[in-house]
Amino acid sequence: MTLYLLRRCLQAAGVMLVMSVLVFVGVYAIGDPVEILISPEADQIERERAIRALGLDLPLWQQYLVFLKNALHGDLGRSFVFNEPALKLILDRMPATLELAFGATFVALLVGLPLGLYAGLRPNGALARGIMAGSILGFSLPTFWVGLMLIMVFAVQLGWLPSTGRGETVDVLGTRWSFLTLDGLRHLAMPAFNLALFKISLVIRLTRAGVREAMLMDYVKFARAKGLHPSRIVLVHVLKNIMIPVITVVGLEFGGTIAFSVVTESIFAWPGMGKLIIDSINVLDRPVIVAYLMLIVLMFIVINLLVDLTYTALDPRVRLEGRT
Amino acid sequence: MTAPTLELRDLRTHFATRGGVVKAVDGVSLRVDRGQVLGLVGESGSGKSVTGFSILGLVDPPGQVVGGQVLFQGQDLARLDEEAMRHLRGNRIAMIFQDPMMTLNPVLRIDTQMIETVLAHAPVSREEARQRARDALGQVGIAAPEERMRAYPHQFSGGMRQRVAIAIALLHKPDLIVADEPTTALDVTIQGQILAEAQKLCAEHGTALIWITHDLSVVAGLADRIAVMYAGRVVEEGPVEAVLDAPLHPYTVGLIGSVPSRNRRGAALNQIPGMTPSMLNLPAGCAFAARCPRAASGCSEPPPFVEFRPGRSARCIHPHAEGPPA
């Protein structure tokens, strides 16, 4: 187990290193922040001083090495715009994004599992067909359009739910959380649902496929031969087996959810990382963009590891040592 | 006279497939009394397992019991609703499945899968249920059951898993056990132990047993009566010694001839020539006709199931009178 974790950490370090090069070069390629950051009226001397101050006079590889050296000390650079450490800027906004992403995942499981179970148990019923048709909509409707429609209906027309911000928050562990207050929950509802839409469809489809497959297995027939109550067969024997693929996919999707929250955060003015990154891209605030992307990469790696560990806990047949 | 533990009357279980109707069980009549063991034999695909599942009401779609009666202690199970049937399953009627590798749920521990069976039918505490599960494991010869039952199925060999499945079937001391090739995966010593345990159960609790197998030698040692199935029908039925000594039906003769036996060591095994007919289009007359050495003109009519001697029935127009030719 320790050996396994150690190997995974080394792998992670390698991935981070490669990604840092790619990200750095990629961000360098999208444009020169000098044009945006320095006022056109500045004279040549002022320009050069500013460029040197930002470290933009060095060749790319030197800039990268400076970045790498600082990064190893936990310093991912200072924002050109806010003149604050990029990492701090992002971390300040991370709880809001995490809250949104967890909310969406929770909604996806809460809605998707029961619907998927039902559709899997009664595959030919009218309701099941309706659920499946709905899941196709969930896959194909663009997030931003659904978000706007939600606002139109529930905020503008009906006035039931607020359309912007996090609402009332509570301080826990030094950060602010919306989901602990009723007002916060009302603010969270629409963006979380919006972000969850795609995942709901995903969970429905995975669950349905899993249930249909499991119901044909001998162990389900044997469970019936033992005279177990149908609810126990479905909720223990079947569900425990299909949780393995569902957790894996939803877990791996979590990184994507955080990345895609950019759209939802913009529509609902949710003050998370996504909104910050959009603003930073607009002004080519390189350190923030690089720091954000590196953080996302790290998040994907950590999520992968957590999913693998959960998977092992759920499926007794998997041995960590046996896998590379 | 009390009703037999189980009586099948003209049971028909058909599968509506794309290629047509598969008459997997087509007019099976059987009877098992309290404490009796019935050996159900026949080659692969003859409908033994489907018969077993039909008794428990566990035929999967597209299969369906389309006719006949399943009388359990006089009560027709085919007419029972699902909830009432559930209370019988695993409780009064238990089944042991053919494939031990697939019967246990891979993600649940052995103890979970046993305790839930106890609790499904008995109003006892968890601790009491665990105790019963442990005893049942001991009964089927699993050493250190207390420790072993905390394992997952994949940590057990096929034979061990089959013993767990047998232990689960024994939990409620049922009135009827349908055992589908239960000892095929086990080595000879364990097989003997399981057979002895089964006989003890029959004698002590009056449990009736339907023992499905390919292995005539097991049937010879265990069963009271034997029923031979061919293409979804019982072709011969009778007391086990009588049938094995002097079979009436040419198919039974062929089956006995294909068993390696100590007495005929070195003699060539006589495989029954030909193949099992496709269940999708059975011949109009006797289903065995194409492979039968005794087939004659009358065999193009479906032969009736006739009691040739007291307790000895067969579905054949030209049965062997004196047992197999030497």
Ligand SMILES: Nc1ncnc2c1ncn2[C@@H]1O[C@H](COP(=O)(O)OP(=O)(O)OP(=O)(O)O)[C@@H](O)[C@H]1O
């Ligand atoms: N789901 C199904 N769909 C169509 N036909 C089926 C299905 N299940 C079983 N059958 C048919 O029923 C017939 C009897 O099958 P069954 O499993 O009872 O045979 P068996 O006697 O138990 O054979 P074996 O000794 O191999 O276990 C087979 O010929 C098979 O074609």
Ligand code: SF4
């Ligand atoms: S009825 Fe005819 S074909 Fe069928 S088993 Fe008897 S002798 Fe053979």
Ligand SMILES: [Mg+2]
């Ligand atoms: Mg079978």
